[in-house]
Every structure is written in C-alpha cells, then in structure tokens.
Amino acid sequence: MIIYENTRGGFINDIRMGSIASKVEDAFEQHGMHHNNEAEYRAWGNSLMYMRNVLDDDAIPEDVSLAIEYQIPLTSKRVDFLIAGKDESGTENVVVVELKQWEDSGITSRPDVVTAFTGGANRAVCHPSYQAYSYAKIIENFNENVYKDGIQMRPCAYLHNYRESNRSHIDNDFYRDALNVAPAFLQEDVIKLRSFIKTYIKEKDGTDLLMRIDHGKLKPAKALQDSLVSMIKGNQEFLLIDEQKVAYETVRKLVERAVRRASDPVKGAEKSVVIVSGGPGTGKSVVAIQLLCDLISKGYSANYVTKNAAPRNVYFEKLRKEKYKLSYIKSLFKSSDSFWNAPMNLLDCIIVDEAHRLKKKSAIFHGENQVKELINAGRVTVFFIDEDQKITTKDIGSKEEIHKWADFYGVKVFEGDDLNLVSQFRCNGSDGYLNFLDNLLGIRETANLSFDYDYEIQLFDSPTKMREALREKNAVNNKSRMIAGYCYEWITENDPNGDDYDIVLEDGFKAKWNFSNTLFAIAPDSFDQVGCIHTTQGLEFEYCGIIIGQDLRYEDGRVITDPSKEAKSDKSSGIRSCKDKALADRLIRNTYKTLMSRGQKGCYLYCEDKPLLEYISQTLQIPITK
Numbered sequence: 300m301i302i303y304e305n306t307r308g309g310f311i312n313d314i315r316m317g318s319i320a321s322k323v324e325d326a327f328e329q330h331g332m333h334h335n336n337e338a339e340y341r342a343w344g345n346s347l348m349y350m351r352n353v354l355d356d357d358a359i360p361e362d363v364s365l366a367i368e369y370q371i372p373l374t375s376k377r378v379d380f381l382i383a384g385k386d387e388s389g390t391e392n393v394v395v396v397e398l399k400q401w402e403d404s405g406i407t408s409r410p411d412v413v414t415a416f417t418g419g420a421n422r423a424v425c426h427p428s429y430q431a432y433s434y435a436k437i438i439e440n441f442n443e444n445v446y447k448d449g450i451q452m453r454p455c456a457y458l459h460n461y462r463e464s465n466r467s468h469i470d471n472d473f474y475r476d477a478l479n480v481a482p483a484f485l486q487e488d489v490i491k492l493r494s495f496i497k498t499y500i501k502e503k504d505g506t507d508l509l510m511r512i513d514h515g516k517l518k519p520a521k522a523l524q525d526s527l528v529s530m531i532k533g534n535q536e537f538l539l540i541d542e543q544k545v546a547y548e549t550v551r552k553l554v555e556r557a558v559r560r561a562s563d564p565v566k567g568a569e570k571s572v573v574i575v576s577g578g579p580g581t582g583k584s585v586v587a588i589q590l591l592c593d594l595i596s597k598g599y600s601a602n603y604v605t606k607n608a609a610p611r612n613v614y615f616e617k618l619r620k621e622k623y624k625l626s627y628i629k630s631l632f633k634s635s636d637s638f639w640n641a642p643m644n645l646l647d648c649i650i651v652d653e654a655h656r657l658k659k660k661s662a663i664f665h666g667e668n669q670v671k672e673l674i675n676a677g678r679v680t681v682f683f684i685d686e687d688q689k690i691t692t693k694d695i696g697s698k699e700e701i702h703k704w705a706d707f708y709g710v711k712v713f714e715g716d717d718l719n720l721v722s723q724f725r726c727n728g729s730d731g732y733l734n735f736l737d738n739l740l741g742i743r744e745t746a747n748l749s750f751d752y753d754y755e756i757q758l759f760d761s762p763t764k765m766r767e768a769l770r771e772k773n774a775v776n777n778k779s780r781m782i783a784g785y786c787y788e789w790i791t792e793n794d795p796n797g798d799d800y801d802i803v804l805e806d807g808f809k810a811k812w813n814f815s816n817t818l819f820a821i822a823p824d825s826f827d828q829v830g831c832i833h834t835t836q837g838l839e840f841e842y843c844g845i846i847i848g849q850d851l852r853y854e855d856g857r858v859i860t861d862p863s864k865e866a867k868s869d870k871s872s873g874i875r876s877c878k879d880k881a882l883a884d885r886l887i888r889n890t891y892k893t894l895m896s897r898g899q900k901g902c903y904l905y906c907e908d909k910p911l912l913e914y915i916s917q918t919l920q921i922p923i924t925k
Contacts, residue, residue, distance in 0.1 A: 302326045302369070303366065303367040304510075306365070307365060310354070311351050314347060319343060320341075320343040320347075323368060346379070349459035353493050353496070356497070358497055360384070360500075363384040363503045363504075364382075364503070364509045365380065365382045367379070369381055371434055374437065376540065379396055380398060381396070382394040383508040383509045384503055391448065391449070393452050395438075396456070396457050397481075398459070402462055403415075403461070405468065407423060409423070409545075411477050413425075422717050423549070423717040425540070427456035428474065428477040429477040430541065432477060432480045432481040433538050435481070453495075455481050455482050455483070455484060455492070457492055458485050460486060461486050470485075521536060521537070522839050522899070523838075524613050528618060533596055539582075546573075546720065549718065550681050553679045557647065570674070570677070571713060572705045572711070573718065574718065575683045575718045577683070577720030583683040584683070584837060587650045587681070588603065591650055599648060600646045602633045603632050604634070604635050604673065606634065606669075609836065609837060610837035610838055612817040612818055613818060614632055617821075636666075637661075638669070638676045642676070650681050651682045652683050653837050655684050655685055655694055656689070656691075656696060659693070669695075670704045671704040684697075684701075687889055690832050690890045691872045692882065692883075692886070737892070739858065741858055742885075754901065756901060756902050756903075757921075758903075758904050758919075758923045759905045759923065760925045762905045763806040764806070765903050766844065772842045772901075777821070780830050780835070781828075782832075783802065784890055784894070785831070785872050786848025787802045787848065811828050813828035842901045843901075843902050846907075847906040849908060851906075853908060853910040858911065862880075863875065874886050
C-alpha cells in the first residue's frame, strides 16, 4: 500500500510549500489509517527536505513517479522512499531508499547489526543497508508484478545527518556484504546518491510502475510448517528483518562465545539466557526454527522445545515424509517435559518456543520447575515469550519467572527493546487488527476501535454458513480450519467414530472436537472437525473460522467473560474451577485473541451471543452474513 505518491516535480513543490509532512499525514487518514506519531511527523519534514536536495537535478525527469511510506506486502513494515523509472537500456527500476537521521552509530560483533540512538535510546538495530536490502527482497518475493515482469529493486540507505568523521563506523568492512547489495550514503554524499539514482532512473516508465506494484497480486505468505523441510536442508525460506535479525544474530553470537569459553581452561564455562518477546504473528517461531537449523548445520548441539505437542507433531510428520529418521527428528524437537533430570550444560543452545506455556512439574513426580530445568540444561537458553498467550492456570512462563531462575544460577539475562519483535507478519501484516483485538477483548486499550481492511474479516449469524464459506477457502490448499473456545463438552472422547457430536449449534450445525487427531492442522480429512487452542497454538492457517461460545458475551455496554460456561470436561485450562476470577477472566480473553490471530489472510467469526456479534458488526461497520 502506497501512502503518498507524486511526481518528482509535484514532490519538490510540496517541499517548497512546506506542506509535505501534513500531506503524508493526510494520506494516512485517507487510507483509513490513524497516524499519531509526532516523531515520525517531524522526521518527514526533516528527511524529505534532504531527499528534495538529492532530486533537484534536471537530469532526473520531472514526471518520474515517487512514493513515500509504502507498506511492504504481508508485513506491517513501511519503506521510506521509492523512485520509479527506466534506465538507458529500458529496464524498469525502483530505487528503494531507507532514510536515517543518525549522526553516528556503533560497530557490534554481530553481522548486519549496529548500535544507534533511535526511539529515545541507544539500541541494537539492523545496519541500514541490510534493512533496505531486506525490504527490497520481500517486495521482490511477494509481489507478482515485480518478479514476473522483471522489475528491478535497487536498495540503498541515506543517512543525511551522518558525519564524515564517523564514516568508518557505518561504512565498515565488517558490514561489507550488506553495503555491496545496498550502498549507504552519508551527509556529504549528495552527489553520489544522486548519481546512484540517475543510473537507474533515466526516464519515466510508461506504465505507471508504482501503481502496478501497489496493486500487484500478492504471492501467498509461506507458513512455517510448510517450509520446515527446506529449512532443515539449509535453504533460506524466510528473510529475517529488523528485530528478527537482531534477535537471531544476538543468540548466534552468544552460542559461539559460550562454546568457545567452555573449552578455555582460564575463562571457563559461561551461561546466558535470552528473552525474545513478541505478540502473535511477529515471527517468534520463524526465528526459533531458523536458529535451530543454522546452529545444527554448524555443528552446535541445539534443541527446539515447546510444551505444546501440536507443532511438534506437525513437524514430525513433515520430516518423516522426507525420509528423516524418527530418532533424528526427536533428537531436535523436544517436549518441555524432557529436561527434568538433564545434566547442566547438556546442550549448546535450547530454543524454547511458546515459553509462556511452560509449567512447574514435568511429570507428577518429576521436576521442580521447567524454567529452572531449561536454564540448567543449556549453555544458552532462549525463551520466546508472549505473556498475553497464557491460556491455562498451569502456565507459569513469565519474564519474572525466567529472571528468578537466571538469578539462581547467576546467569546474565539478555532482553529489552532490541529483542522485542513488533513487526506483524500474520493477519496480512495488519497491526491494526491485532490492536483491534486487544480493544475488543478488553486486554488493553488501544487507538484501534476498528482497523484497515487489508485483512479479511467476515461475520456470520450461522455456524453452518461460516463452515461452508470456509470450506470454499479450504478447497484451494487445505489451509483453512474451524476453531472454538473451551465451551463444549468432549462427548466423543471415548468413541470418536460414533454417532454423537461434541458441538451442536443452531442451523443444524454439528461437529466433533479434533482431540484424537494431533495432525489437525494438516490432515486432509480434519476440516469438518473443530480445533481447539491446544492443536492450533504455535501453528498458522490462511483462514480461520472461530466459534465464540457463551464464555464471551456483550452485556451492559461491555464485553464480559463467564468461566461457568467452560465445559465441565475441560481438565486442561483450569478456568472453570479457578478461584482467581481476574486470572480466569484474562485466560478466556487470551484464548480468543490467540485463536483469532491464527489466520494469515482472514478470520471468520460466529458468536453464540448475538449481542456480541452485533457489537463487533457495529464497531467494524461491516454486515453480518445471514
């Protein structure tokens, strides 16, 4: 999505009139996106003035197209500046410019990672050249018009305040790979940047190139479970960007150091703990699996650990189909129950996904605390965590708990904004949708009572109609599923093939829970079953149909929860019998947020409580399918 588009001449005129920042902000409003970032507003007025100086050359045609704030397909990330045109050979090019206001930066020991004062603090961030390159590659990979028509993306970075005396800090051989694919231009490089642009932009394209990109059909985003086999074989299926890249390189460097020190008789062994935070769809599992694959390929001992069996079972099935031995697969993917008696520093790295789901005891008579056990067993233990995805009373994974046991072992904890994943890659890259869910479910107040509609949401007054609409989506590639909360008794537990049904609703809807099928997410015959949180958390689908039961209702002008509506047969969540009413309330809300954020492209909703359905319809101003 392009926020602001103009010709070179029109852009320069907006700069001269002093209206560029307000015009960009107005463009956000016109796209239905509320912009309340004062720092970004000031940055437009500052950085775009420098771009005007760069483009003030008659050799660059006045009618070439440019864009400001282009949202990258299927992510919440935006490119600062695009210029489109043709070179002297007639090749269509788009110059991608990443703008920075930095005056200096620091060199780190991590590839493609620098330190800079940004967002009010000095923090580790991607080198601007790597950032520009990664953004350009994502556009290439996901926009069909770009890769089918041979449109060339030409990335670069422009640090217009960066002092010449500090050049060696950013234009450093340690970052040469990134600089070679996306050159960085500093304060005194106006002529060099102008020459770079003129190399690729000799004339206006004749087919409105930027609009072709903006309206290009998007290649479907890859689901992690479908890319695992290729990643295990050493292929790069996902390009890590921004905080993902920083987190990945931080862990990799800590593992290298820990293993090196373990063999040093003077310095001795060193342990580290890393906390990587991030909400649904921010790429926690992608970074975790990428770390596993890369570490084992370099000879380090590493495990991917999760309490939830569903993703592990899907990974097992995918790898077994490729003839990997089950013993090898199980040596890499472990349950969090596996470390209660593990010796200290058993593995170079333990990668704990969904760390919020960890529990105290690994078995009835075994173990003391899974957080403690995992820190003990790894030289470097990485916890990927989202405390808003705790869904049972037994979930004890928290930052506080991790710090407690890190202190017990005298282990340094690496965490903070540098390791906080904020970029949205699921839900069609719609940060607004996730913020809307927080508001709707009363998890936290945000500015998003509604959201932009790049993400498809449909409301149904009939579960049968929702199922049939979802069935059409599933017929394409078997990547759509129905999921429900904890409200329905598990009648078929002992007779899954009988004539009874667990979920019986209006309009003749009948369905069985999927509990007997651990491959619910990929099994070709599981569509007519209904999934639960345990068989879907940690996985993703293209479209999800969510059945919201009577445990979430709209009464007296607000969304309420009702733990008494949880199924009596539910022995896993502990919500119904929980004496801490605030905790039970939060777990219900967390459960539905987790379910409603499983879809990459869309979410379909049916609510047993009709006032809740009407409330969502009025809030989003979208009709209910009847």
